[in-house]
Amino acid sequence: MMQHNSSGAEAQNNGWTKPEAAATAQPGAVRLQALDLQTVPRPVAVMTRDYEQTMDFGWHSHRRGQFLKCEDGFLTARILSASFIIPAGYGLLIAPDRPHAVKAHGPVRFSSVYIEPETRPELAWEPARVVNCSPLLSAAIAALLDEPVEYDEGGRGAHLAALILSEIARAREGAFALPEPADRRLQLLCREISADPAIDLDIDGWANRIGMSRRTMTRHFRTETGMSFAEWRRRLRVAHVLRLKAEGGRLEEIAARVGYRSVSALRAVLREAFS
Template sequence: MYANGPLSTEARVVVGRSTDAADYQDVPRPVAVMPKTYAAGMRLPRHFHERAQLLYATAGLMMAFAEDGTWVVPEGHALWIPPRLPHAVATHGAVSMCSAYLDPASARSFPANCRVIAVSRLLASALTALAEEPVLYAVDGRGGHLAALVLDEIGRAPATPLALPLPRDSRLRRVCLALIEDPASKADLDAWADRAGASRRTLTRGFRAETGLSFGDWRARARVIRALALTAEGRPPRAVATAVGYRSAQALRTTVARVLGPDRPPWGDAAG
């Protein structure tokens, strides 16, 4: 019991536990969990961890950036980050997160590239419970069982389309970075090809070969990802739609359904 009464679950797991990621890289356990909160508009410059990281958004929305892509991590989702991969993170709106750091041996069979996963209820509960255990939990006790469950659930989780792969070809990359900077641009494929100094055919083939997406699908995904970030900052639906190149919130909603699937978007009805 504390002076002001019982602590909330989130507060309990932070008391006595470091919120410095460096303190979790050498923990002699397969999984080390660190809850943390961030204010809106926070940016973590490019950095890397010795361990693999599962960056789980328990509330709010984050965006992560690396050499080969951009990823959006809305509430209820997590970003898988391989060991030693340089990345930067920005928050849109206030964020509560929980990072699980996995030792390289435990992460050996996991993907070598970043991916966004939907966090199952079982994985969310296991992470919360493991955060309430001592950092040096008993490997053969409750903590060890929870860590094994976390590893199993991460391995089972399917990837979501909340990723924006970046090509290595310098011409295509210039186009992508310009679209990320101005997703509302009205320029068509021919105009972008001229700007890149490539033929329409080269641009079309290059996008599919290097990103797995057509130019149109890549641009639509870029717009949806920016819409997620703007919505998390509290922008009204019509303003969000205009900012990413749509005439109405309904038009954006249609694109969201096409990119993310017909189910309700992870940020609710903010797109319309």
């Protein structure tokens, strides 16, 4: 569970540039804002951002659906029912009008693809999910960034937009979601592990700590999150590892802080997460 409390400059002041300038400008001429891309007369619109340090964008939403692709660095995001980690080369698909919070950890570069909701009916918006970006999807997004915002609807830009939608629709989901349980006792468990992922308790120890039997805890946890407690804790630890790495931590220090006995054990977990 990742916290996103404060708002970054762009989330606080998501002001309009002049619509006519934003719609017709060539790449690089105008610094487009997210609001500018919600109403452009094209089904797909893209922008990119670079930040040199940690940035918290707070809670917000967009009229269009969003595909948030991490190009370099590391992002985390939240919706009301789950948290997500977004490593480089992956993207988070967020439904239209869905409140969400995003945080960039350390230097980061990301692209946002804004999609008209009815453009691709077969694109499943639910559940929100992190997917692996194919080389073709990455190249298509980069190429569309070089096109005018109001690209030729019968030309290269339109073909790139269609390719982006097709690649997102078929992208493979990664194991980077952390669903949040509704049970208050399980919420307490998740908060404690999030605050200190190195706590060395087994399932019996956690069940006793929150006043549940082992069987009840494990059954309820799987029912409410869709995964085992062990898998949820592994994903949480991976999230902490990637965040600490993005913020400049050394693997030896990170392994101890997150609860791994050695760097080799940590590397094995990371290989499994990205397999």
